[in-house]
Amino acid sequence: MIDLHCDTISRLAMPIHKGDLVHNPYSVDLERLEKAGSLVQCFSTFFDAGVYPMPFRREMAFKKANHMIDVFEKNIKLCGERMIPVCGTDDIEVCIERKKVGALLTLEDGAAIGSSLEHLHHFYDRGIRLITLTWNHENDIGYPNSGDPEVMSNGLKPFGMEVIEEMSRLGMIIDVSHLSDGGFWDVARHATKPFIASHSNSRSITVHSRNLTDAMIEAIAEKGGVIGLNFCPDFLGADKKSSISNMLHHIKHIYQVGGEDVLALGTDFDGISGKLQINSCDELWRLKEALQNHKMSSRVIDKMWQDNALRVMKEIL
Numbered sequence: 001m002i003d004l005h006c007d008t009i010s011r012l013a014m015p016i017h018k019g020d021l022v023h024n025p026y027s028v029d030l031e032r033l034e035k036a037g038s039l040v041q042c043f044s045t046f047f048d049a050g051v052y053p054m055p056f057r058r059e060m061a062f063k064k065a066n067h068m069i070d071v072f073e074k075n076i077k078l079c080g081e082r083m084i085p086v087c088g089t090d091d092i093e094v095c096i097e098r099k100k101v102g103a104l105l106t107l108e109d110g111a112a113i114g115s116s117l118e119h120l121h122h123f124y125d126r127g128i129r130l131i132t133l134t135w136n137h138e139n140d141i142g143y144p145n146s147g148d149p150e151v152m153s154n155g156l157k158p159f160g161m162e163v164i165e166e167m168s169r170l171g172m173i174i175d176v177s178h179l180s181d182g183g184f185w186d187v188a189r190h191a192t193k194p195f196i197a198s199h200s201n202s203r204s205i206t207v208h209s210r211n212l213t214d215a216m217i218e219a220i221a222e223k224g225g226v227i228g229l230n231f232c233p234d235f236l237g238a239d240k241k242s243s244i245s246n247m248l249h250h251i252k253h254i255y256q257v258g259g260e261d262v263l264a265l266g267t268d269f270d271g272i273s274g275k276l277q278i279n280s281c282d283e284l285w286r287l288k289e290a291l292q293n294h295k296m297s298s299r300v301i302d303k304m305w306q307d308n309a310l311r312v313m314k315e316i317l
């Protein structure tokens with residue numbers, strides 16, 4: 001199993017929190033990842049840069065991201081040899097061979113890079129291998145998804161173009177979840193390698209600016225990228241229910257539009273709230289079972305569960 005997005009580190013970075021990465025009351029921990037047979041769990045270092053006023057935003061976002069990486073490193077130590085930080089394909093090979101859980105560190109909000117490629121290199125050196133270019137605020141890379149068509153049509157900024165070019169050169173995965181539609185199309189046009197939407201669903205099924213249009217799904221598929229299914233109630237249905245039946249609608253549609261090689265998981269566990277029918281990483285088998293009952297072939301399910309995301313990681317890292 002590979003899950004492209006969870007916010008568990010943000011939970012563990014809160015001044016008041018319970019447990020650690022080995023065992024906690026949230027949706028993701030090592031004990032349950034082992035039980036679920038996880039190969040790689042992506043852990044995002046998420047922060048809301050929007051709470052900082054503009055002149056301080058770059059500096060604060062940089063500090064905050066570094067603090068989150070410190071929390072990740074502290075927790076990885078607690079896991080001992082049971083969890084392996086994934087910085088390259090070799091690390092994934094080790095996880096497969098020794099049946100260990102890999103942990104891939106991601107940066108959710110390129111705001112932490114500010115306007116400096118040096119900061120990008122800094123985060124690469126600290127182990128970040130995937131960057132969600134924006135969160136829900138404008139940054140030096142580009143603009144966020146929005147209900148405002150004017151914001152939504154904005155493309156990447158010139159620095160954003162430099163960032164995606166340098167990320168490709170370094171071997172980092174470009175993530176368009178949260179990005180404006182204009183930014184999406186700039187990435188699609190200029191990315192030389194597969195790119196991903198780590199935690200987004202279909203806009204044809206559920207109208208939301210965080211979801212992907214059919215043309216976007218096709219564009220990701222054409223480049224060889226993947227789309228991680230998000231469990232957030234708001235992105236799954238007009239009824240705002242994070243139910244397995246709503247998930248099935250999105251999976252079927254994304255499969256029909258983008259084909260079997262584009263499917264992946266991006267639960268957004270510990271970053272979403274509301275009533276979740278599946279709310280723990282060791283309960284994903286319930287979705288798998290539902291797909292089997294809906295006659296999805298085991299080949300396609302295996303691709304969605306692991307093989308597609310693994311293919312992208314091997315190609316980029």
Ligand SMILES: [Zn+2]
Nearest residue numbers: 108178199271
């Ligand atoms: Zn997110």
